[in-house]
Amino acid sequence: MKVHLRLLRFNPETDGEPHFEEYTVEADPMDRLLDCLHQVKWRHDSSLALRRSCAHGICGSDTMLINGVNALACKVLVKDMKQPVTVEPMRGLPVIKDFIVDMEPFFAGYRAVKPWLIPDPDAHEPARERIQTPDERERFDDTTKCILCAACTTSCPIFWSDTEYVGPAAIVNAHRFIFDSRDYGSRERLQILSGKGGVFKCRTAFNCTAACPRGIKVTKAIQEVKRAALYDTF
Amino acid sequence: MLAPKLIEGFVFVLTVGSGLFVLYLLADLLRLRKRDRGPAYKGGIGQWSWAAHRITGILVVAFLFGHIVDTFAVGFGPELYNETISLYQQWWFKPFEVALVAATIFHAFNGLRIILFDFWPNLALKQKQFAYAELVLFLIAFLPAAFFMLRSAYEHSPFS
Numbered sequence: 170m171k172v173h174l175r176l177l178r179f180n181p182e183t184d185g186e187p188h189f190e191e192y193t194v195e196a197d198p199m200d201r202l203l204d205c206l207h208q209v210k211w212r213h214d215s216s217l218a219l220r221r222s223c224a225h226g227i228c229g230s231d232t233m234l235i236n237g238v239n240a241l242a243c244k245v246l247v248k249d250m251k252q253p254v255t256v257e258p259m260r261g262l263p264v265i266k267d268f269i270v271d272m273e274p275f276f277a278g279y280r281a282v283k284p285w286l287i288p289d290p291d292a293h294e295p296a297r298e299r300i301q302t303p304d305e306r307e308r309f310d311d312t313t314k315c316i317l318c319a320a321c322t323t324s325c326p327i328f329w330s331d332t333e334y335v336g337p338a339a340i341v342n343a344h345r346f347i348f349d350s351r352d353y354g355s356r357e358r359l360q361i362l363s364g365k366g367g368v369f370k371c372r373t374a375f376n377c378t379a380a381c382p383r384g385i386k387v388t389k390a391i392q393e394v395k396r397a398a399l400y401d402t403f
Numbered sequence: 404m405l406a407p408k409l410i411e412g413f414v415f416v417l418t419v420g421s422g423l424f425v426l427y428l429l430a431d432l433l434r435l436r437k438r439d440r441g442p443a444y445k446g447g448i449g450q451w452s453w454a455a456h457r458i459t460g461i462l463v464v465a466f467l468f469g470h471i472v473d474t475f476a477v478g479f480g481p482e483l484y485n486e487t488i489s490l491y492q493q494w495w496f497k498p499f500e501v502a503l504v505a506a507t508i509f510h511a512f513n514g515l516r517i518i519l520f521d522f523w524p525n526l527a528l529k530q531k532q533f534a535y536a537e538l539v540l541f542l543i544a545f546l547p548a549a550f551f552m553l554r555s556a557y558e559h560s561p562f563s
Contacts, residue, residue: 237445260444326450372456373520375449375530392524 172196172205173253179264180216187264190214191253198248202256203231206242218267226382229318232259233268239320239380259323261332275319278335282343282361287354305350312345312390314383321377321387333366337377337387340368344390347403359398368394410476410487414469421465425458448534456513459506466503497556501549508544512537 172194179187194208203224210217222228224243231242234257236250262270288295315338322328322336343362347355362368368391377387397403444450477484490496516537520527557563 234444237442255442324444324446326444326446326453372453373449373517373527373530374446374453375527376444376446378527378530379447379449386528388520388530389524389527392520392527395521396524 170196170198170247172247172250174205174209175253175255176206176209176217176267177255177257178217178267179258180266189255196247198246200247201243202233202235202245202247202250202254203242205247205254206256218265218269220269227316229316229320229382231268232318232320232323232382233257234259234323239324241318241320241382244382259319261323261325261329262319270323272319274332275322275336275338276317278322278339278366279317279342281335282339282358283354284339284342284346286346286349286352287357288351289353299351301350308350309345309348311385312341312348314385315341315345316383317342318382320380320382321385324376324380326374326376327370327372331366331370334370335362335366337371337391340371340391340394341385341387344394347394347397355397355403356401359394359401359403362394363398368398371395410472410483413472417465417468417472421461421468424465425461428458428461447531449530452513452516452534452537456510456517459510459513462506463503463510494556494560497552501552504548504552505545508548509541512541512544 174192174194175189176192177187178184178190192209192213194205194213196205196208203221206217206219210219219231219233219242221231221243224231226241226244229241232239233242235242235245236255239259242256256268258264258268258270262272262274264270288299317338319336319338321341322338325334325337328334328336340362343358346352347358371388371391373388373392375388377391378385378389381387473484473487473490476487491500516533519533520530526533
């Protein structure tokens with residue numbers, strides 16, 4: 170079948186501002202949008218710039234604004250898309266070229282919440298594993314699924330206008346460690362997240378939850394972190 | 404007399420200013436800026452409730468400012484106050500009052516919905532159902548009020 174694509178192109182060296190360009194490619198209904206974009210890049214216009222690595226919905230490189238919602242180009246099937254398919258880069262992050270955006274503000278928010286295990290400062294090097302019950306592991310299971318694709322953060326109306334906000338993805342990754350029984354840095358993280366640009370910037374618009382390609386209950390996780398920050402319980 | 408002109412001017416600036424500010428917010432929300440020419444993000448009901456919450460909030464605050472100014476007129480004697488307040492008795496002003504009622508009721512119910520998620524994060528899993536239930540409650544509270552207000556406006560208008 171024929172697929173009509175409207176791609177928001179931007180080349181910083183020649184274009185003053187982004188503009189739509191239209192392409193028509195031949196694709197199978199079970200192909201993915203990424204396959205269509207590959208066809209454009211390989212057969213029509215090799216200057217099309219996009220990120221993609223694994224192409225199987227795990228690396229989180231090819232998040233785009235597809236027909237008005239954030240999704241991974243490698244997970245959206247041709248048969249499920251309304252034509253013409255409008256593809257734009259993610260919003261809220263500076264566009265470098267075509268669908269490649271500067272992810273630095275996103276990762277700055279991620280780094281700000283210290284997304285790594287902070288061990289017990291009084292304990293010496295562990296002589297054995299840090300044991301955890303299945304229930305303790307279950308507590309943060311949902312937020313371990315994050316692939317840092319930025320679909321949630323760039324769907325957030327607050328993040329679009331306020332890059333100081335760390336964004337939903339950073340809070341999800343903070344949640345993953347705050348509620349981990351082996352971690353000792355929760356209070357430190359909650360201190361950071363209680364401040365300016367922290368978790369209370371969230372206004373529960375729920376775009377993040379709908380956008381997450383991994384099905385993480387993002388807003389629920391954010392609300393849990395809010396309560397943890399308020400009542401110092403985790 | 405200078406005072407009525409001043410008060411009228413102040414109310415005018417507040418009204419027009421807040422209207423322009425709401426328009427700016429709408430344009431900002433829909434991302435209709437030059438570099439972002441795509442359509443609005445197709446978020447769900449949560450996104451639009453959030454937007455409506457902001458806009459109704461600003462409208463209510465703008466009205467409150469105007470209301471403080473017209474109450475301030477009472478300090479200059481009953482004539483000025485009555486003259487200022489007679490604006491609200493005009494039949495053509497009623498639709499604006501209906502809009503104010505709508506904004507207040509929506510803002511109140513939506514605020515309660517958001518507070519529920521703050522207390523019980525698990526309710527966030529059913530956010531769509533909560534949003535639609537809120538809209539139903541809004542209509543139940545708003546439609547009768549709008550009916551009675553508009554009926555009285557109609558009776559006092561030249562059309563009746």
